Amino acid sequence: MSGKTEASSGAAENKDYQRLVELLAEVTALRQSGGLLFWDQQTYMPKAGARARGNHLAVLSKVAHEKFTAPEIGRLLERLRDWEETLPYDSDEASTVRVARREYEKATRLPPDLVVRHSRARTRAHEAWIEARQKNDYKVFRPALGEMVDIMREVADALGYEDHPLDALLDQQEPGMKTADMEGLFGELRQGLVPLVKAIAEKADAVDDSFLHQPFDRETQMEVCREAAAAVGFDLETRGRIDLSVHPFTIGFSRNDVRFTVRIDEGFFNAGFFASLHEAGHGTYMQGLPERFEQSILHEGASSGLHESQSRLWENIVGRSRAFWQFYYPRLQKRFPEQLGKVSREDFYRAVNKVEPSFIRVEADEVTYNLHIMVRFELEKAVFDRELGLDDLPGAWNEKFRNYLGITPPDDLRGCIQDIHWTFGFGGGFAGYTIGNVASVQLYEKALEEHPGLEEEFAQGEFSNLLRWMNENVHAHGAKFGPQELLERVTGRPLDAGPYLAYIKRKFSDIYGL
Numbered sequence: 001m002s003g004k005t006e007a008s009s010g011a012a013e014n015k016d017y018q019r020l021v022e023l024l025a026e027v028t029a030l031r032q033s034g035g036l037l038f039w040d041q042q043t044y045m046p047k048a049g050a051r052a053r054g055n056h057l058a059v060l061s062k063v064a065h066e067k068f069t070a071p072e073i074g075r076l077l078e079r080l081r082d083w084e085e086t087l088p089y090d091s092d093e094a095s096t097v098r099v100a101r102r103e104y105e106k107a108t109r110l111p112p113d114l115v116v117r118h119s120r121a122r123t124r125a126h127e128a129w130i131e132a133r134q135k136n137d138y139k140v141f142r143p144a145l146g147e148m149v150d151i152m153r154e155v156a157d158a159l160g161y162e163d164h165p166l167d168a169l170l171d172q173q174e175p176g177m178k179t180a181d182m183e184g185l186f187g188e189l190r191q192g193l194v195p196l197v198k199a200i201a202e203k204a205d206a207v208d209d210s211f212l213h214q215p216f217d218r219e220t221q222m223e224v225c226r227e228a229a230a231a232v233g234f235d236l237e238t239r240g241r242i243d244l245s246v247h248p249f250t251i252g253f254s255r256n257d258v259r260f261t262v263r264i265d266e267g268f269f270n271a272g273f274f275a276s277l278h279e280a281g282h283g284t285y286m287q288g289l290p291e292r293f294e295q296s297i298l299h300e301g302a303s304s305g306l307h308e309s310q311s312r313l314w315e316n317i318v319g320r321s322r323a324f325w326q327f328y329y330p331r332l333q334k335r336f337p338e339q340l341g342k343v344s345r346e347d348f349y350r351a352v353n354k355v356e357p358s359f360i361r362v363e364a365d366e367v368t369y370n371l372h373i374m375v376r377f378e379l380e381k382a383v384f385d386r387e388l389g390l391d392d393l394p395g396a397w398n399e400k401f402r403n404y405l406g407i408t409p410p411d412d413l414r415g416c417i418q419d420i421h422w423t424f425g426f427g428g429g430f431a432g433y434t435i436g437n438v439a440s441v442q443l444y445e446k447a448l449e450e451h452p453g454l455e456e457e458f459a460q461g462e463f464s465n466l467l468r469w470m471n472e473n474v475h476a477h478g479a480k481f482g483p484q485e486l487l488e489r490v491t492g493r494p495l496d497a498g499p500y501l502a503y504i505k506r507k508f509s510d511i512y513g514l
């Protein structure tokens, strides 16, 4: 850490750096204020407030964008080049300048008229998507999607790339990650997962989860969600809160005010409980960011995928483990004696891990989930490569489902119009989910090397060693490093499907007796 102290003393003398930090703090404050308006929109805002709120959000984001792309920031970044090179790469100062420059270049490379056309295309795509869903007909969405694809090609060209246009789009979510990296990753996952899904499908009856589909009281579920989130280390006392919304999400306005939402399904236990552990995982990342980054451009996670690694860690690796339920099942049974009083802990553990090929991504289990993402990634790439025309998208989607999951979507609603993502853009928007699943195991195994007793600790309701390890190795860096950089620093390797596949095979061979 000595490099940091030296760099800090140099920073105090660098007026350009101080000015940059000051300007970035204003942008951060505007963005976080917009975040609060968004949170309120999704939770408590009266319905009729929607139009005005949309306007407030648009103005705030416009002002933040103008402030961030102001020529003064460009001049400061230019003048700081030589100074930056004298600093240690991982110092706060060099990282602030580096990340600000990367984001500034991305933001200023897009011509204003393209930004406006993209935003209009989003609005049209969203309207068309809603109508297509109502009519259960992809053809209604098709023209707006075509417009979106054309615009995303332009966006990719404007941002620039070396190998593949998708690289430019992927880089916006996962700095430094390449399309070729994703192809390699999916290649390994395809080989490992497709045969496993087939083998499990032949033993589909081995796991009964019917008792999870019965009435579970809403209030009690909410209490359980709060209890579990607090148990794994999400600070609900003074730095966080949980509310209800249609789509669960987590948002932070600073490390000391992090909020997430859940959706309770009164007829199905998993929906609320595992969403709570998932969002609590995102929440621990935000609460774990260093205090000194509070107004900084580094007050973010490394990428969407790395963020997802934290949510999947607590939702799946911890929350769907035998050890977790050793601790928590007796407590849960006390809350739901009628529903679970006669269900054994082992049967419960197996039920929450049931694998079943299904059409809807957000309901997919741990084994099939990445296949859903792979379908989307392959289709996006084929469209970008002009190997697949948009008229043939539903057919191609269904064929991939047959090949990978052994099932054929009966209609578009359970096929290619299920996700909202293609109304925002087209290309790279799903990769973070798979990166997160794979990275979660890679990080967990590293933590396990240093703390071999983690599972025994979980069984006692003790999660602080794992959380502290993530705090020190992942959260402490904020947005300093891209996902590959961070994984290499922490685990010694870039993203690697090996540990993930081994974990999935081990866990599900045991459950399904393969």
Ligand code: ZN
Pocket: 278, 282, 308, 311
């Ligand atoms: Zn998530």
